Amino acid sequence: MALFLSTYINRVDRKGRVSVPAAFRTALSAQAFQGIVVFRSPVHACLEGFDGAKMDDLATRLDQFDLFSAEQDDLATAIFGDATPMAFDGDGRVTLTPDLIAHANIADQVAFVGLGRKFQLWEPSALKARQVHARANARDKGLTLPSIIGGAAS
Template identity: 50%
Template structure:
C-alpha cells in the first residue's frame, strides 16, 4: 500500500504540467499504471489522488452496494465518471486536465497534501485555510487516536 505524508507546493506551467513530489512517485512504484488517478473531491475544492490500486479498492467496495440501486448509480458515476488517469512524463510530471484545474481553483501553484493512503491537490491558500480550520475542530473536540498496544 502506498503511503503519502507531508505537504509540497509545486508550480504549474502554462501547459498544466506539475511535478508530483518524488516521495509520492516513489510510493507508487510497482503499480500497474505509471502515474496517478485524480478525481474531484466531494467535500472540498481539491483533487483526491492515489495510485490505480486505490481505484481498484473502490471498485471492490462498490460490490457491497446493491447493483442497480440509486446508491450504486450515484456512487459509481460520482467516483468513476470524472476520474482521470494521469501518466508521469520522463520528469515525473503530470498534465492536469482543465476540468480538474477548475474544480480545485488552481492557478500557478498546486499543494500536494499527504493524507495516508491518498493525497490531495489544493490551491495553496485554500489548503492553509482548510488545515487551520481542521486543526481547530480537532483540538476543540479533543480528537485522539487510541494506542494500538505498542510495538511487537
C-alpha cells in the same frame, strides 16, 4: 498500497503540467501503473488523488451497495465517472485538465498534501485554510485514531 506524507507546493505551467513530488513517485514505484488517478473531491474544492491499488479498493467498497441502487450510482458517478488516470511523463509530471484546475481553483501553483493512503491537490492558500479548519475540528471534537482490532497497535 502507497503511503503519502507531507505537503509539497509545485509550479503548474501554462499547459497544466505539474511535477508530482518525488516522494510520492517513490511511494508509487512498485505499482503496475506508473502514474496517479485524480478526481474532483465531492467534499472540498480540491482534487482527490490515489494509486491504482487504492482505486481497486474503492471499487471493492462500492460493490457493497446494491448494483442499481441510488447510493451505488451516485458514488460510482462521483468517483469513477470523474476519475482521470494520469501517467507520469519522462520528468515525473502529469497534466491537469482544465476542468480539474477549475474545480480546485488552481492557478500557477498546486499543493500536494499527503493524507496517508490518499493525497489531495489544493490551491495553496485554500489548503492553509483547510488545515486550520481540520486542526480546530480535531482539537474541538477530541478526535483520535481508533485502535486496530486484533492488531498490535492500541
